[in-house]
Amino acid sequence: MSQAITAGQKWWSGGKSPYNVEYGKLMMWFFLMSDAFTFGAFLISYGTIRFSSNSWPNPNEVFRSFPGVKGEMPIPLAFVSLMTFILIMSSVTMVMAVAAGHNNDRKGVMKWMAWTILGGLAFLSCQAWEWTHLHSEGAWWGANPFLNIDGTQSSTNFTNFFFTITGFHGFHVFSGVIINIIMLIMTWKGSFDRKGHYLMIEKAGLYWHFVDLVWVFVFTCFYLL
């Protein structure tokens, strides 16, 4: 620790940030809390509707396709596992970008941001493929070709919630990719070197990790449960 914090430091007495956090980062945290409530409301709505339904389609049956593989895969959820892996890896590269930023390493930040953007785009492409595939099977908002697990006719709410919530998440990933591209350009132009710090990368990173974390919940609710 190069900068020890003295025990008597009065963090809340004004004149300084109580958490020693720049305002933009604090704002990002509160924004993420707000966004968590948006997703929370969606997922809880999904939960209540599913809970009040007699039966529900089995995700292990629905999600069995893989690009380039004819027919069904021998194992379920292979493709979505790949998607999830890609997104989590993009979080890892984001961590590397933030770490490079702490060392004011412009080259490093650019390299790792580029990987993160690539990961985000790969995830979005996977989602586009999955949506197209499901659509080709006749699934869309208001249309559900999949039977319930007990063989009965299913309501359309399985696909309704799937497309709405994964779509909303995809929209967040898309926004994140745009933000990351802006960050990359700003790094490339040397904006952060002039400022003397790479805090913006850290804030973009917070958002990116949040989007990743939300995916874990979305993934659990739609593919695993």
Add this chain to the structure above:
Amino acid sequence: MSNDVSLHGHSEVAASHNAHHEEHGVHHHKEAFITKYVFSQDHKMICKQFIITGMIWAILGGLMSVLFRLQLGYPDTSFPILEDIFGKWAQGGKIKPEFYYALVTMHGTVLVFFVLTGGLSGTFANFLIPLQVGARDMASPFLNMLSYWFFFMASVVILSSLFVQTGPASGGWTVYPPLSALGDASQGSKAGIDLWITGMALFVVSSLLGGLNYITTILNMRTKGMSMTRLPLTIWAILFTAILGVLSFPVLLSGLILLLFDRHAGTSFYLSDIFISSTQKALPNEGGSAILFQHLFWFLGHPEVYIIILPAMGLVSEVLSVNSRKPVFGYMAMVGSLFAITILAFLVWAHHMFITGLNPFLGSVFVLLTLLIAVPSAIKVFNWLTTLWKGNIRFTPAMLFAIGFVSLFISGGLTGIFLGNSTLDIALHDTYFVVAHFHIVMGVSAFFGMFAGVYHWFPKMYGRYLNNTMGYIHFWVTLIGAYLIFWPMHYEGLAGMPRRYMDYSGWVSFRQFGDLNRFISTVAMVVFAVQLMFVFNFFYSIFKGRRVTNQNPWGAATMEWTTPIRPGHGNWPGEIPEVHRWAYDYAKDGREFIPQTEPVSGNESKH
């Protein structure tokens, strides 16, 4: 390792941020009209933009109530002028049912969101936070500007919905599906609802940008010595309001997105087993739940009433203390009760749904939680009364409105105890008792808090005073009028008279209230006229009001009165003063008040 590097980085950022603002304070460059008055990033100008937009909305929303009160008071009379203005909506000079519902819906939407949320929080949070915590401006002046312009866009969208051919949203401000989800179900469920949803989505963005700014400014930008417990209660109230908004509005947004899909994408989130009589069609939707929407809506809707009332409470606490020339009674209890209300606000939403088919056991849990709110509310009321107790009261118009607020909050709060009981609610729901309750406790009360704030801080906003005589007339007519309007409604409600009917003359049980309704309508029109007088006073005084010559005209201890009479962008010309004491050192050691910026001397008595 990474942690202390980032700590280092942050302190630099904070320093450069301050330096940037410092520049603003020092040399005052001439600003172009567009950056000074239109796309301004000065919190004081944004406050004025909010209050004036809010006033326009208040006039429109009030005018709507005058129109439907005209219908309720004179159901048999025709007013040809209405047809001249509204055309087919008032054919033959009589308001059509669709128009009546549209008026009621938009009256609620406009006043709840655009006046008492956007107008009230937008005005006073923007104005008071930097001035009272001792900051040059908001944490992010740019996002603050965006917050206003999103509010403006939301206003434009909602306003335009009044002009579409099928009329604005008309299913109530709560836009319950299935009515709001099905265009075939009513005129107002066509384009009107789409515009309503779009407008509200923009409003949520505005409130989020504003709220994030309010929270971060209060936490991060306080001047040296301004610890949290030295903050004036206005700031505490605004902080909790902002937290409520940031956490509850997104849930409304989710609910509205699902509603939009139900309307246009053939989904069944809220729809199941529906037959529409107008088209004689059974809908294919199944599996949805209309009650789900009510949960999502009221998860916002209930915190929303605290978003409305908390800032008013903060303003009133401040005005009462300043004009009683006494410290506010029980400062920490005031903060604690604000906190308790904030927590409870998230736990009581289902009391709006006692009779929608909620499990009775769940209902009883919500009864308990709802009645718990009486505890912090009562703490606040007793503290206001004890602040007044033996005070050296100055009856300025602001003070009168603050006292009026306490009176109304007690009157309206007591009926809340009736309605919070699910058993009584079986009889009282959907009657005029409910209308009377919420209008007094959050409608008129919040308006009184806002008026107290406007009269008190107008000299700081414009460097001139509002006219006192008009202020006194405004107060007395509004207070007496509010009671004359809403007091009889309790009586009508207890007699079973339902809400949302445009004509009661067909019922023997309610026909007897014809005269009473006419009386209420007459008073409503008088009160509305007096509000127009206030608006006149406001604009007249901006240009012609008595000039403020004293930097601290009310003798208040808080920081905003240490700025110049007409502060520039940056608020304080030199360094921001340091704070040495709490905000309520009144009548201490033989002195009338001691400003927060005055150092504590050695022989001062402890408070």
